[in-house]
Amino acid sequence: MKDKILFFDTTLRDGEQSPGASMNLKEKLLVASQLEVLGVDVIEAGFPISSPGDFEAVHEIAKKLKKTTVAGLARADKKDIDAVWGAVKCAKKPRIHIFLSTSDLHIEKKLNKTRSQVLEMAVKAVKYAKTLCKDIEFSAEDAGRSDMDYLCKVVEAAIDAGATTINIPDTVGYTMPLEFGQKIAQVMKTVPNISKAVISVHCHNDLGLAVANSLAAIENGARQIECTVNGIGERAGNAALEEIAMAINIRPHYYNVSHNINTKEIYKTSKLVSGLTGINVQVNKAIVGANAFAHESGVHQDGVLKDRSTYEIMRPQDVGVPESSLVLGKHSGRHAFFNRIKSLGYKLPEKNMQELFERFKVLADKKKVIFDDDIMALIEENVESQKEIYHLDYQSASSGTATIPTATVRVSSAKDGKTQILQEAACGTGPVDATFRAIDKITKMDIKLTSFNLKAVSSGVDALGEVTLKAEYAGSIFMGRGTSTDIVEASVKAYMQAINKAISFEQKTLENKRSAKQ
Numbered sequence: 001m002k003d004k005i006l007f008f009d010t011t012l013r014d015g016e017q018s019p020g021a022s023m024n025l026k027e028k029l030l031v032a033s034q035l036e037v038l039g040v041d042v043i044e045a046g047f048p049i050s051s052p053g054d055f056e057a058v059h060e061i062a063k064k065l066k067k068t069t070v071a072g073l074a075r076a077d078k079k080d081i082d083a084v085w086g087a088v089k090c091a092k093k094p095r096i097h098i099f100l101s102t103s104d105l106h107i108e109k110k111l112n113k114t115r116s117q118v119l120e121m122a123v124k125a126v127k128y129a130k131t132l133c134k135d136i137e138f139s140a141e142d143a144g145r146s147d148m149d150y151l152c153k154v155v156e157a158a159i160d161a162g163a164t165t166i167n168i169p170d171t172v173g174y175t176m177p178l179e180f181g182q183k184i185a186q187v188m189k190t191v192p193n194i195s196k197a198v199i200s201v202h203c204h205n206d207l208g209l210a211v212a213n214s215l216a217a218i219e220n221g222a223r224q225i226e227c228t229v230n231g232i233g234e235r236a237g238n239a240a241l242e243e244i245a246m247a248i249n250i251r252p253h254y255y256n257v258s259h260n261i262n263t264k265e266i267y268k269t270s271k272l273v274s275g276l277t278g279i280n281v282q283v284n285k286a287i288v289g290a291n292a293f294a295h296e297s298g299v300h301q302d303g304v305l306k307d308r309s310t311y312e313i314m315r316p317q318d319v320g321v322p323e324s325s326l327v328l329g330k331h332s333g334r335h336a337f338f339n340r341i342k343s344l345g346y347k348l349p350e351k352n353m354q355e356l357f358e359r360f361k362v363l364a365d366k367k368k369v370i371f372d373d374d375i376m377a378l379i380e381e382n383v384e385s386q387k388e389i390y391h392l393d394y395q396s397a398s399s400g401t402a403t404i405p406t407a408t409v410r411v412s413s414a415k416d417g418k419t420q421i422l423q424e425a426a427c428g429t430g431p432v433d434a435t436f437r438a439i440d441k442i443t444k445m446d447i448k449l450t451s452f453n454l455k456a457v458s459s460g461v462d463a464l465g466e467v468t469l470k471a472e473y474a475g476s477i478f479m480g481r482g483t484s485t486d487i488v489e490a491s492v493k494a495y496m497q498a499i500n501k502a503i504s505f506e507q508k509t510l511e512n513k514r515s516a517k518q
């Protein structure tokens with residue numbers, strides 16, 4: 001039987017450390033559930049000691065998941081380990097993940113300790129964690145730059161102390177594939193008790209080698225791969241889950257290993273993560289980029305028409321990319337629409353389906369044909385929608401080469417149990433700026449736009465424009481997303497969503513503080 005490669009997904013921990021990628025609880029639960037459907041073996045749900053929000057997210061994910069192991073990250077410290085255990089102990093399969101640096105650079109400069117002190121700390125932490133949980137992972141941070149003899153000593157001691165998974169991270173993305181493969185081979189060969197643990201790797205992409213290094217590790221005996229969806233993560237990111245899973249599938253004789261990833265769920269998972277984090281996938285990204293299956297040159301198109309395998313090593317449907325067919329329009333009924341949603345792989349509550357159908361009809365009035373991408377954009381916007389404190393009734397903006405961009409906005413506000421109609425006008429540097437200024441006059445909130453991203457979701461001049469933006473309010477960042485055939489309207493929807501999220505968050509924080517006092 002083939003050896004199995006375990007997929008340890010850290011989208012919700014290392015991935016969430018990407019600048020600006022933070023997600024709220026509801027969004028993290030959506031990602032975690034989708035990762036379970038995708039078939040990952042372990043989900044690292046967060047770093048519980050880092051904030052009450054992280055603790056809550058790890059705890060809720062641990063309660064929710066049915067078959068996936070849920071891990072939380074801890075430094076080699078009792079308080080961190082207790083926090084992880086508090087958050088994951090309710091999981092069907094809990095794991096405590098402890099990390100501690102083993103490179104001399106980190107030991108001296110970051111920890112201000114000696115090698116023997118670090119070895120002692122590792123053993124003490126693993127032994128303590130083992131009294132709480134049977135599944136313990138130990139990570140030798142900056143292993144890629146650690147002295148190999150010392151690294152092997154720490155690995156042996158951690159296994160003796162009870163670690164069941166040993167992770168060898170290339171924390172700063174420094175090693176070369178051949179070199180990293182040799183390091184894994186050396187650990188496998190020289191650590192006497194290595195057969196008692198699974199060897200894992202966690203590669204960063206600073207030199208664009210995270211996937212190559214992870215695959216080299218598999219060739220040399222690693223059996224757990226730490227990765228993220230779309231390769232998001234600290235700095236240049238982590239190894240991309242989808243690239244490793246597909247490399248194993250496309251080259252079965254080369255790797256001769258199996259895995260549990262249902263690759264048909266890859267595209268949907270990628271869309272969900274990019275939509276919720278606001279980190280767009282580059283168009284030429286392997287597997288999930290918009291151009292991954294596009295053939296532009298005449299020679300290639302001719303070859304593909306004769307036989308796809310001339311220029312395609314995998315089919316779009318293998319990774320769940322929907323055929324962009326002209327399936328629906330304004331005459332399509334509820335039944336056809338609901339069937340399409342199901343065939344795109346979404347399972348939504350009845351209430352959301354009805355709401356979506358109403359919005360689909362509005363869109364179909366504006367746009368002759370509705371592509372699968374349009375429907376996916378509507379679904380993702382709907383999934384994110386939440387309690388509206390401010391509801392957009394009306395917006396209008398005018399701009400041109402000889403006019404000052406001006407906007408009028410009318411919203412209804414359900415603040416403090418009363419509905420109020422509020423209206424304002426403003427000028428700006430462009431129609432979007434003018435509209436946002438009018439909204440700011442209405443809400444009187446000190447909210448600052450920190451990023452704004454506009455892209456066409458589908459094709460043609462009547463394509464849906466999707467705006468993802470981030471806004472800072474009271475020290476927290478809130479993401480908003482809106483889609484429309486009119487880009488000012490898409491921008492307003494996104495801005496209003498971020499504002500509503502900020503107000504809900506503020507209210508919830510106040511409620512929590514009040515109940516903590518009582």
Ligand code: KIV
Pocket residue numbers: 014073099139141142167169170171172202204
């Ligand atoms: O990059 C790294 O070394 C990490 C550890 C916590 C595993 O993220």
Ligand code: ZN
Pocket residue numbers: 014171202204234
């Ligand atoms: Zn990392």
